[in-house]
Amino acid sequence: MATPLKIDEALLQEALALDDHTTIDALVETALREYIQRRKRLKVLDLFGTIDYDEDYDYKHQRQQT
Structure with missing residues (x-):
């Protein structure tokens, strides 16, 4: 399309100089793919901190089981 x-x-020329395109x-x-x-x-990253765990969840204990 x-x-x-x-x-x-100037932006185009700088970008062209930085890469081998x-x-x-x-x-x-x-640039669109990277964007x-x-x-x-x-x-x-916005999802971090949004998961609620049970109060008795012990991630250290869970790690020892594997």
Whole structure:
């Protein structure tokens, strides 16, 4: 799908210099993939501390059983 984008030329040149992508299309695709991965990781981090354990749950004891 062709999508016209207005991207700062200096940003494009800096990004191209940092990686070995030969085309701007490849660079933008990689940037989008990395953006998506980061956002998914951030959503997982939001889950930390949201799981309620029983009061008698002993993770140290659980580790010794394996």
